[in-house]
Amino acid sequence: EIVMTQSPATLSVSPGERATLSCRASQSVSSNLAWYQQKPGQTPRLLIYGASTRATGIPARFSGSGSGTDFTLTISSLQSEDFAVYYCQQYNNWPPLTFGGGTKVEIK
Amino acid sequence: QVQVVESGGGVVQPGGSLRLSCAASGFIFSSYGMHWVRQAPGKGLEWVAFIRYDGSNKYYADSVRGRFTISRDNSKNTLYLQMNTLGAEDSSVYYCAKDPGGNNPNWFDPWGQGTLVTVSS
Numbered sequence: 001e002i003v004m005t006q007s008p009a010t011l012s013v014s015p016g017e018r019a020t021l022s023c024r025a026s027q028s029v030s031s032n033l034a035w036y037q038q039k040p041g042q043t044p045r046l047l048i049y050g051a052s053t054r055a056t057g058i059p060a061r062f063s064g065s066g067s068g069t070d071f072t073l074t075i076s077s078l079q080s081e082d083f084a085v086y087y088c089q090q091y092n093n094w095p096p097l098t099f100g101g102g103t104k105v106e107i108k
Numbered sequence: 109q110v111q112v113v114e115s116g117g118g119v120v121q122p123g124g125s126l127r128l129s130c131a132a133s134g135f136i137f138s139s140y141g142m143h144w145v146r147q148a149p150g151k152g153l154e155w156v157a158f159i160r161y162d163g164s165n166k167y168y169a170d171s172v173r174g175r176f177t178i179s180r181d182n183s184k185n186t187l188y189l190q191m192n193t194l195g196a197e198d199s200s201v202y203y204c205a206k207d208p209g210g211n212n213p214n215w216f217d218p219w220g221q222g223t224l225v226t227v228s229s
Contacts, residue, residue, distance in 0.1 A: 034215035036153075043203065044153065046217035055217060087153055091214045095167040097143075097155040 002026050002093050006086075006100035012108040019075040021103045023088035028068045032092035035064055035073045038102075039084040047086075048073065075105070083107055110134040110218055112187075112204045117223030124194050128223060130187040130204030138162070138182035141207035143216055144189045146200035156202070157189065161210035171197075194227045201225075 003026040013019045023033070031051040036044040046055040048064035051071060061076040075082055088100040116128040130142070144156040157178040158167045166178050177190040187204055201224050205216035 032214075036216075043219045043221055044216070045219070046215060049208075049215045049217075089153075089155075089215065094213050095155075095158070096169045097158070097213055099153045099155070102152050 001096060002029060002090050002098050004088055004090055004098050004100035006088060006103045008103060009101070010104045010106060012106050013078050014108045015080060016077050017108075019078055019082075019105055021073040021075075021086055021105070023066075023071040023073070023100050025069045025071075025090055027093070029090040029092035031067045032090060033064075033066070033071050034089045034091065035062075036087045036089065037082075037084045038087065039081075044087065078105070110206065112206060112218065112220040114202065114204045114220045114223040117202065117225045119226045119228060120194055121229050122195055122227055124227070125190070125192045126194065126225060128189040128191065128202055128204075128225075130189075130220060132185045132187065132204075132206070135206070137180075137185040139210055141210055141213060142178075142180060142187045143205045143207060143213065144176075144178060144187075145203045145205055145216060145219070146198075147203070147222075148197075148200045151200075154200075158207070158213040159187070165211075167213065191225070194225075196227050199225060199227045 005024045007022045033051045035048040038044040052064045085102045085104045113131045159178045175193045179188045201222040203222045204220040
């Protein structure tokens with residue numbers, strides 16, 4: 001099973017600042033990585049797939065990068081609606097499909 | 109628009125059974141793989157099961173294999189999750205999610221609103 005590790009667990013950022021979230025896989029997942037956003041009380045929403053392709057309707061301030069074992073989600077200028085928990089997920093080796101533990105982006 | 113809506117959650121006693129349903133609309137259901145993903149209260153996301161577009165192959169997380177069965181009825185555009193021998197560790201919100209492909213699992217999009225399963229005496 002591929003273990004996905006996200007860091008930091010919590011990220012405190014001021015509105016308008018850049019946020020950089022990290023996701024590391026226990027072995028290579030190539031570019032088979034997705035990112036999701038989950039706001040409190042809401043369902044997860046796909047942000048990025050293929051490590052760097054934005055899903056339909058996702059603003060350009062969200063970008064994904066990386067391949068192999070190290071991945072980054074960057075939010076270039078945080079808006080109030082971006083404060084949420086973010087999860088990465090690998091789909092290279094399955095079963096199982098595995099998620100990281102999440103990074104909570106909170107207001108500084 | 110593409111939409112999936114879960115139902116069937118509730119309170120069940122330990123050792124009991126429950127069947128979840130997921131009604132799909134806005135896409136050709138019979139062409140896509142489908143997933144169940146769960147989230148315990150205050151916890152992260154855990155993939156549960158995947159079924160291919162035609163039901164020919166099914167994959168499970170170790171934590172549920174042998175107790176849960178994923179199935180689909182393409183004539184009714186509906187996905188199911190039969191859950192048996194439930195334990196407290198199965199208490200979660202269960203999400204249905206569409207896969208972008210038909211054969212092998214990928215990512216999840218969209219997700220349903222979820223249905224809460226609580227295992228308690």
